[in-house]
Amino acid sequence: QKEVEQDPGPLSVPEGAIVSLNCTYSNSAFQYFMWYRQYSRKGPELLMYTYSSGNKEDGRFTAQVDKSSKYISLFIRDSQPSDSATYLCALQRSNDYKLSFGAGTTVTVRA
């Protein structure tokens, strides 16, 4: 079993829809939770960072963490064609140099 599970999709939504992405994990030692966005033929870029259970909002993006269920989510409101990308969740243990990544979910927002 992988440490981090993420549905690879692909996910296709119309412009303006809410995109919902999620990851589950098995190790309760993970304390820091990130979402990266990766455009085609580019490197991943950090989108959201959080370290506690609850919600964190940044513009149209909301990251949600439920440590008791070992479940993290990313919501994109009012999705735009420019949001079309692969979204990867990444988890980190305290005092660890390494991240554990999900496989990534490919999202297409149709104009």
Add this chain to the structure above:
Amino acid sequence: NAGVTQTPKFQVLKTGQSMTLQCAQDMNHNSMYWYRQDPGMGLRLIYYSASEGTTDKGEVPNGYNVSRLNKREFSLRLESAAPSQTSVYFCASRGRTPYSGNTIYFGEGSWLTVV
């Protein structure tokens, strides 16, 4: 500010050839990483360097060697390339911003094909 720069962008190798992927960061980060990305597998850590002068194996180190040349540079070497090493390789460094804790910043990637 260039961030993390890696070269070459694209490379085709024959089985058994060797090559080195170069990486440099200008963010004064201590930690640097090499990942490979394959369809359906996500990002897998090959090697990392927690600080200048140290290197450690990640999940998939076999067939690779690394050198932390100085604080800025971290290279990845394939001594005898195999078709299984066809992949996209990402160099990364780790540092802190006002908005996040210590997290990882990636380069643009190097597309390697071994035939």
